[in-house]
Amino acid sequence: MVLTVPDPEATAEFLSEGLLLDVRETDGRLLAVCDGEYESGRGQGAIELRHGAESSVHRLVFALPDGADLAELQTLLDAERVSDTAVEVTDPTADLTVTLELASALRVAAPSASVLRPRRMGHVNLKTPDPAATASFFTDVLGLRLSEYIGDALFWMRTDTEHHNVALRPGAPGTVHHLGLDIGGWHAYQPILDHLDSRGFKIEYGPGRHRPGRSLFVYVRDPSSGLRIELFADMVHITDSSAPPIAWEPGDRMTKTLNTWGPLPPDSFLA
Secondary structure, eight states: OOOEEEEEHHHIIIOOOOOOTTEEETTTTTEEEEOOTSSSSEEEEEEEEEEOSSSSSEEEEEETTTTTTTTHHHHTTOOOEOOOSSEEEETTTTTTTEEEEEEHHOOEEOOOOOSSOOOOOEEEEESSOHHHHHHHHHIIIIIOOOEEEEETEEEEESSSBBBSSEEEEEESSTTEEEEEEEEEHHHHHHHHHHHHHHHHOOOOOOOOEOSSSEEEEEEOOOOTOEEEEEEOOOOOBOOOTTTOEEOOOHHHHHISSSSSSOOOOOOOOHH
């Protein structure tokens, strides 16, 4: 995810001090790196920070298999060829640019070992004025599969088997509700949350369990930019590609899906 924030250095300090992401300057980019669980021994450049007047989404990046035919992809998507390794396509409804780049061009050196650092970025939760239309862009144009949805307002989509890698909700275009960083499981929360406390960072919401995806969650925010990070674990995998998406009624969000364990979130989370 490439984000603009008012003070990249302050946000980088939160990601580094609070979450122990390896923040580094790489080819002129300020990059927050985690382990990249899917490719052992190879780091994942999870978050790139750029300066902007307000916090917003600059672009979303997906890694392609190195053998992907970019010329064919450019034709299929009516995409723009932006480099020898990448093409871009834009969803006008969400004012969202999506870059599809060969995996080899995205690889970075793995950080040093840490039991506290999140393993990888697993998903992004984006705001859009028309979630249903933006969901169609991701499913019909980019080929993601719809896993679950609530009415015409909230959608969860996947690239492979993990329940969701992209989620959508109503809101202003170009904004992100949260980024989801994967941690090792229930046992991993206590040391991570103790570490956040030792650095003066408090959680916004959680621990709890969402019903969509069945994932455990804790949310924490960067005091400088308001960037919200979800520390999630144990998300369900959908191995049957023919499984229909799970549908919920609009009223189910607050009563059945947000937290199977109990308390609803603070107003800040719902904004």
